[in-house]
Amino acid sequence: MNIVITSIGKDLIEENEREARRLRSIYDEAGMKVYEFLGGPGSGKTSVIERLLEFMLQEYRPEEVGYIGGDVATSLDAERIARYGVRHVQINTGGICHLEAHHIETALMFLDKGKGLKVLIIENVGNLICPFNFPLGAHARVLVADVTEGEDKFVKHPLSTRVSDIIVINKVDLAPVMGVNVERMVKDARKLNPKAPIILASARTGKGIRELYEALKAAPFPEEEEEEVIVLR
Ligand SMILES: Nc1nc2c(ncn2[C@@H]2O[C@H](COP(=O)(O)OP(=O)(O)OP(=O)(O)O)[C@@H](O)[C@H]2O)c(=O)[nH]1
Ligand SMILES: [Mg+2]
Numbered sequence: 001m002n003i004v005i006t007s008i009g010k011d012l013i014e015e016n017e018r019e020a021r022r023l024r025s026i027y028d029e030a031g032m033k034v035y036e037f038l039g040g041p042g043s044g045k046t047s048v049i050e051r052l053l054e055f056m057l058q059e060y061r062p063e064e065v066g067y068i069g070g071d072v073a074t075s076l077d078a079e080r081i082a083r084y085g086v087r088h089v090q091i092n093t094g095g096i097c098h099l100e101a102h103h104i105e106t107a108l109m110f111l112d113k114g115k116g117l118k119v120l121i122i123e124n125v126g127n128l129i130c131p132f133n134f135p136l137g138a139h140a141r142v143l144v145a146d147v148t149e150g151e152d153k154f155v156k157h158p159l160s161t162r163v164s165d166i167i168v169i170n171k172v173d174l175a176p177v178m179g180v181n182v183e184r185m186v187k188d189a190r191k192l193n194p195k196a197p198i199i200l201a202s203a204r205t206g207k208g209i210r211e212l213y214e215a216l217k218a219a220p221f222p223e224e225e226e227e228e229v230i231v232l233r
């Protein structure tokens with residue numbers, strides 16, 4: 001038997017979506033590009049961001065780049081990012097498994113209301129489920145999955161795969177040791193999300209990071225058109 005649960009706190013989600021739309025207009029008015037990184041715990045989100053910063057900082061001054069990190073506890077990720085000299089703030093969510101739009105609004109206060117920022121990177125709490133239901137108004141949502149999580153991650157998390165604008169399959173340097181069929185992962189992701197660029201990457205070797213940076217520059221991506229429903233009476 002397979003029990004399927006089809007609804008989660010609709011009010012909460014709708015309220016967050018309203019707030020996320022408001023955030024998007026704040027970003028746009030400020031002329032700031034916002035990229036959100038999501039994925040399971042330890043998939044390599046911070047490591048990919050660190051590598052990405054090496055490219056970004058060839059184009060932007062450190063004070064033009066901001067980072068907001070979400071984690072249940074510690075400021076370890078923000079401390080890693082601080083080494084790059086960019087503006088940073090860590091949000092500790094306590095027991096909550098995702099960031100919400102109003103958290104970002106608060107965090108922006110600590111980044112001088114986002115003044116002077118050209119790029120803002122948000123790293124969500126390591127979780128492959130909840131964060132995907134709570135958009136933060138970003139111009140691109142980047143799913144970072146990795147080869148050690150198991151080949152079946154995309155099919156087991158179809159919503160996460162569908163709503164992402166860019167899909168990174170990280171740690172490909174470990175694919176041979178793990179005996180993982182990366183092609184199968186690409187095929188599964190492609191079936192669920194026909195549009196998103198799928199990037200094979202390794203934050204360890206630097207593979208795919210330039211490609212990711214180029215893909216981010218193309219954001220924002222056209223919204224998925226709502227399917228028109230015609231009711232015949
Ligand atoms: N071999 C290899 N290791 C990697 C790669 N990317 C990240 N790692 C390692 O994976 C571990 C987790 O990386 P993080 O960047 O902290 O992962 P994260 O997704 O930010 O983790 P949370 O924020 O805790 O969810 C670290 O030990 C990294 O050094 C990669 O491409 N290849
Ligand atoms: Mg991290």
